[in-house]
Amino acid sequence: MKLTEIQIETIDASLKKMGIIYTDIRTEMTDHIASVLEESNGDFEQNLEDFINAHRKKLRRQNTKLVMLACVKSWKAMGLNILKIRFLATFVAIYCVTTGINMLMDRYSTVMLLFIIFCVANSSVSLPSVIGILKRKAQYSIGEGIGILNLFVIFPAIIALKFVWDFSSDELVLLYFTTLISISLTLGHTVRMFKAQIKMKYHD
């Protein structure tokens, strides 16, 4: 017996209620449970309840495993993007710009300007993820939300503001901020890459 659209939505809602928030994982679990229930006789609601009760722990464990795998995949992609020539080109371009700025300004003004540039780059990556989470917008995968981790890169930047005057040369300061800005932009590129993959998978 094929399940109706409403019955499929009921399965999906049950999984969501259990904390399985990412669509990429839930889609597969919903299809699996629907396939199992289609082969069983009797009342759908009762069969679903029985299945969920019997598999609750397993489903949660499976969800955790899949989220962890998605995390590893995201960071692996981020690492690979850092090893690409694109990262090196971005790094060199930013370093040239910061060196130019440093020639026009003193160290204090340069650092403050670089910090602002860094904050803009960082916010453009992390804010969409933060807003998405706050608005409880449906997320397809954890890859979409890794932009939020960019917020952690803010700490070394703030710490740098305190210790930057102890750096022996201007070049070290420029290299430090160039690295932070490049990492932020690469993380943004990685998030966009994941969003494009998801769009291709689900919206084609």
Next chain:
Amino acid sequence: MKNSQLYKGSLNTIIMKLLEENGRMYGYEITQKVKGITAGELNITEGALYPALHKLEADGFLDVEVEKVDNRLRKYYKLTENGQKETVNRLAELEEFIRNMQNLVSPSPKTGLQF
């Protein structure tokens, strides 16, 4: 399943072999196919299957296609070019493993042996 530990190390190879034979498959279909082939002896649980599928996808051995089937979205997996090459290697490794195990468990009498 009689002893799941014996099959655990071969799960990825089993999945890849099935995909090589069937082109593309979805999760539940894989569990049912394995159950059918082994006459119910091997029962792959969803807790083992989906992480394995996602890992193979992350490693670049599988591609995913999402389609709407019977009022719901279904994820189909198929081997990538790399996945096809890897399947050949893993099957060769598995066959060698089976041969070695066979020799260890029930060694055949050596042909040139004289008493």
